[in-house]
Amino acid sequence: MGTMTKIHTEPIPERIQKRKRFSGENVTGWFLVLPAILYLLVWNVYPLIYALYVSLTNLNLTRPALNKFIGLNNYLLLLKDETFRTAIGNTLYMTVLSILFELVIGYFCAKLFVRAEKIKGVNILRTIFILPIMITPLVAGLLWSYILNPTLGIINYIFKILHLPILPWLGDEKLAYYSIVAINVWQWTPFMMLLIIAGLNSIPKSLIEVAELEGAGWWKKFIHLEIPFISNIISIGVFIRVMENLKMFDVVYATTNGGPGKATEMASLLAYRQSFLYYQTGYGAAVAVLILILSTILVQLLFKSMWRRDVV
Numbered sequence: 001m002g003t004m005t006k007i008h009t010e011p012i013p014e015r016i017q018k019r020k021r022f023s024g025e026n027v028t029g030w031f032l033v034l035p036a037i038l039y040l041l042v043w044n045v046y047p048l049i050y051a052l053y054v055s056l057t058n059l060n061l062t063r064p065a066l067n068k069f070i071g072l073n074n075y076l077l078l079l080k081d082e083t084f085r086t087a088i089g090n091t092l093y094m095t096v097l098s099i100l101f102e103l104v105i106g107y108f109c110a111k112l113f114v115r116a117e118k119i120k121g122v123n124i125l126r127t128i129f130i131l132p133i134m135i136t137p138l139v140a141g142l143l144w145s146y147i148l149n150p151t152l153g154i155i156n157y158i159f160k161i162l163h164l165p166i167l168p169w170l171g172d173e174k175l176a177y178y179s180i181v182a183i184n185v186w187q188w189t190p191f192m193m194l195l196i197i198a199g200l201n202s203i204p205k206s207l208i209e210v211a212e213l214e215g216a217g218w219w220k221k222f223i224h225l226e227i228p229f230i231s232n233i234i235s236i237g238v239f240i241r242v243m244e245n246l247k248m249f250d251v252v253y254a255t256t257n258g259g260p261g262k263a264t265e266m267a268s269l270l271a272y273r274q275s276f277l278y279y280q281t282g283y284g285a286a287v288a289v290l291i292l293i294l295s296t297i298l299v300q301l302l303f304k305s306m307w308r309r310d311v312v
Contacts, residue, residue, distance in 0.1 A: 048292070055285035062279045074286035084287065086262045087270045088294070094181055094266075095245035099238055101185045106192030113193070114200050130190040137187065141254025144183045145170065148255070173263035176256050180264050183251055188241060195237040199230030232306075239302050246295050267291045 055074055059067045078084045109129070116122045132140065147153050148169035156166045170176045203225060211221050249268040252258060258265040258273070271291065275284030 051285045051288055051292075054282055055289045057282045059282040059285075060279050061276075061281055067282075070282070074283050075290070077283070078286055078290060083262060083265065084267075084270060084290075087265045087267045090177070090263075090265055091246060091248065091267045094177075094184065094248065095242055097181050098184045098188070098245060099241050101181070102189045102192045102241065103234065103238075105185065105189045107196050109189070109193045110196035110200060113197060130194065132187045133190045135187065137248075137250035138254055140183060140187050141251040144179075144186075144251075145255045148179060170256050171260060173260055176260055177263050180252060180255065183255070184245070184248070187251075188244070192234075192237050192241075195233050196230055199233045200226065203229045235302075235306050239299075239306070242298055242302065243295065246291065246298070267294075 056069060056071060057067050058070045058073075113122065113126055113129075135143070147155060150156055150166060150168050150171060153169070155169070159166055167175060169179050207225060208221075211225055216224070247268050248266050249272065252264050252266050252269055253272075256264045258269050267287065268291065271284045271287040273284075274280045274287060278284075
């Protein structure tokens with residue numbers, strides 16, 4: 001009878017395991033990833049660290065030599081600053097209001113385009129409808145500042161022909177604020193519409209036919225059929241729009257510049273004004289850091305909500 005030889009397997013020494021970790025393939029992988037890491041460090045991490053540092057100083061561009069570390073003084077002043085509280089309130093309210101209108105109008109427009117997809121020329125109409133999102137926000141703001149001009153604007157010209165009162169669209173506090181909301185909704189509703197169209201087109205036709213055979217009304221189809229299919233993609237759209245609204249600057253700068261008074265003052269505009277108009281760079285950096293903290297909190301809340309529904 002043959003004898004069986006026992007093979008003794010010894011654990012691989014830790015030194016050998018480390019060598020394997022840093023084998024040729026891994027080194028090549030690190031070299032391939034290195035440019036992206038350097039890009040993130042130079043263009044993302046360094047500016048954030050520098051902004052945080054500047055926010056802890058009294059840096060003034062008119063006297064940079066007198067720059068000194070003052071700790072959290074800028075943040076304490078911000079918490080007492082009524083203009084900052086107004087800017088944050090305006091930004092958050094505009095974010096909520098704009099997204100709600102974009103969702104509602106975008107949904108109904110998406111339904112119309114889905115139902116009319118077989119009509120000749122509907123693709124041309126859809127292309128025209130999405131033109132606003134191809135315009136940069138600054139250009140959109142300049143365009144609407146001419147349209148809403150109290151003396152030369154086309155809207156007041158139409159009002160004059162119809163014998164309606166001429167309105168100071170950008171001169172009245174309430175009208176100016178809701179005019180900015182309207183411009184925001186006009187530009188970004190097509191974005192929401194395209195996302196909702198994609199969600200509606202993902203619904204199997206067999207499910208739609210079954211729902212119609214069972215006599216389901218539009219409300220039941222909306223709640224039990226459409227919402228489950230479009231909620232995930234809408235969540236992503238809302239996430240993108242929240243981020244865009246929190247850093248809103250261009251449209252407001254081109255139309256009202258935060259006025260009249262503080263009616264349309266936005267957080268990003270306040271950071272710009274403090275840093276580059278009043279030269280209070282340390283104070284402006286503190287505004288920017290607090291905007292970043294607020295954005296991070298909202299991002300985490302949105303991600304948690306999306307994670308629970310397996311969106312991400």
